[in-house]
Amino acid sequence: MDATTEKDTAPLTAGTVVEESMVVGMVMQEPVHSAERKPKTKVMVAVDESEGSFYALRWTLDHQVGRSSPAPAADDDEEVEMITLVHVQQPFHHYAVPAGPAGTAMYATSAAAESVRKAQEENTAIIMSRALHMCKESMVKAETVILIGDPKDMICQATEQMHVDLLVVGSRGLGKIKRALLGSVSDYCAHHAKCPILIVKPPKEASKP
DSSP, rough: OOOOOOOHHSSSOOOOOOGGGOOOOOOOOOOOOOOOOOOOOOOOEEOSSSHHHHHHHHHHHHSOOOOSSSOOOOOOOSSSOEEEEEEEOOOOEEEEOOOHHHHHEOOHHHHHHHHHHHHHHHHHHEEEEEEHHHHHHTOEEEEEEEEOOOOOEEEEEHHTTOSSSEEEEEEOOOOOHHHHHHHHHHHHHHHOOOOOOOEEEEOOOOOOO
């Protein structure tokens, strides 16, 4: 009576039909994949009003995350590329220094400050709208991050906090003097970002006759 039959020892797998409704649990077999999918690289692209940043975004979409095949099904998230678009607004100071020998600080009115903030928001909306449209054309999902502060510091902090695998920035093509006076976001990020960085330089303009 205690003998174990072949029927009793047969393993339970997905789709197994058991008679007498005596099943306590069921072991589900994990699907076997022919090849493990590599995790997607988390790419962040810094965008601003410069054409150099949009050229860097276009290069990224074409060479780093863009797809040439038709778009996948909407529920197949693993097959859809995604990038992070980051834009940094310069902080607004509530005063302006007038030209002249005195050089005293003149504080702006609340109405003037609000006007500047509104202009910044509109400019940011235009930049992000253009960048998102480029991503949509390339069938690439994108998330946006808008920060306020020094672009050099904020971009580097964002890459660390968001665990970015690759940062892409454009090059403004500043000369040595302007780079020394104004500073270069790409140069700063190249030395301070805690992730690999790709600086995309736009092609040189054709020489004018």
